[in-house]
Amino acid sequence: QGKMKESIPHLLAGISSDDLSTRDARLYFHLGDALARTGAKDQAMKIYVDGVEKGLFRSKYQRSLYNVDRLTARPWWTHQQAQYHEFFRKLEENWKQIKEEGLSALKMKGLYQDEAESLRDSGDWKQFELYARGVKYGANCQQAPITCSLIDSFPPARTCKRGQTKFSVMSGGTHVWPHCGPTN
Structure with a gap:
């Protein structure tokens, strides 16, 4: 928690490298979280959208790391x-x-x-x-x-x-x- 600000440049550098090993939802999840918690909410949303475009997240709002493909995303289930x-x-x-x-x-x-x-x-x-x-x-x-x-x-x-x-x-x-x- 205390090192979020310091982690941002490192996470950004890794993701920006576009190396295959950095196509990991956890990196996008933690980078977006660190950005949001340090006040850069718009930048966090851009990271989440990028994660969606790369197929790492279901949506910019549903950033779960463990997903069951047969489940449909919906805000409320009957x-x-x-x-x-x-x-x-x-x-x-x-x-x-x-x-x-x-x-x-x-x-x-x-x-x-x-x-x-x-x-x-x-x-x-x-x-x-x-x-x-x-x-x-x-x-x-x-x-x-x-x-x-x-x-x-x-x-x-x-x-x-x-x-x-x-x-x-x-x-x-x-x-x-x-x-x-x-x-x-």
Whole structure:
């Protein structure tokens, strides 16, 4: 995080060389991120567009590094489009219990941790992880048994190697850097 400004000329030089080894989405991703965080948002968008033109990103806004070709990019999926209607119905039926578990854990000192992916620019953002990268956090799930039992019943969420299931709370005025998830 602290060396973003210093990384920009090196990343630019690598990408500008047009060497085959620099046609790597990670370079474009990190260069665009560094530019955006140092105030060069227009230049960041140009890097992202260049990444799209080279086939590295789906769009200048969808800059995920791990993509499933059969998934269609859309801003919102209906239950039917996602093909997991029954699971989503269970979540909806249990939303009050899920909310209560998240709020109950929030009252307990030390369960919610600072956001750890350097996505927060300012303010306060706390998270309480239940699953991450296909691993269940058993101690945390003891504080949210209903939520975890629902996730346990849904293998696509429970075993997702690039996803997370968590409660997330931001204080008013918190600013988060523009970002997208690791997958589409």
